[in-house]
Amino acid sequence: MSTENIAAPRSPYLSHRKRNRFNIEKWGWIYMRVSGVLLVVLIFGHLFYNLIFPGKVSILDWAFVAGKLANPIWIVWDLLLLWLALIHGANGMRTLINDYAHGRFRTVLLWALGATTAVLLVMGTLVLTTFDPCLGDTDNAELIKICAAQ
């Protein structure tokens, strides 16, 4: 009989006692709040520019997007949207899967979610970084000038 294995009164859970251990749930919690605040700005800016002014749903087409993405600020904006929103959404869905799915079904859903997220992040990043705004015709005067110079 030894008392070595009995924790002192009021000591925290054994799994929580290891100091400086990376706690993924804590960082997930922080990520949801930090990305959430940034997404409020990024998404409402995105919606306003595309649906209210200067864009509106009836004029949206390839030329409108090409005119936007000719400006590197919008490429950075959209890259931030892609990464912040998709990881925020995927982490939220992970919470729901952990709440409502059990056993093997949960494992399958979590892997499907992870794979979908990874594929879309890679694909979206490639689309935004390799996009050629001179691929098609546009009536954007500035864009025509840029493309003629190439």
Next chain:
Amino acid sequence: MTSQAAPPESPPASVPEPRKRRLPAGTLYRGREGMWSWVLHRITGTAIFFFLLVHILDTSLIRISPEAYDAVIGTYKTPIMGLGEVALVAAIGLHALNGLRIICIDMFSWGPKAQRVMFWVAIGLWIVLLIGFVPRHLMHVFGGE
């Protein structure tokens, strides 16, 4: 002289009755605004997530060909999809405003006490947002402008 000495005789005459609580103390997510905002946050979050998946795929068509992108984006201009965009912006607005409310609850000492008021403030701002967006967007969809 110990702290466990019996209290003196003559208990105070006017001990107020404990107030009756409608809910157990310290609940944020049980019943009423706290619970329903949590439900709405999950529903709107899930809807927005699935739209985001589709939206990344349709936008990726810009890399393939202008014709392919224009064909798909054309479906966003139909009346039914136009109403869907109203629902999408409504869901995003609610999720965003309630998300800011959650951050206030977590970050500030006054947050949990004010959570119910903040829910109705969020609903108020959400209505203002929709008044600004919906008529204009419907004009764009149904050809008034």
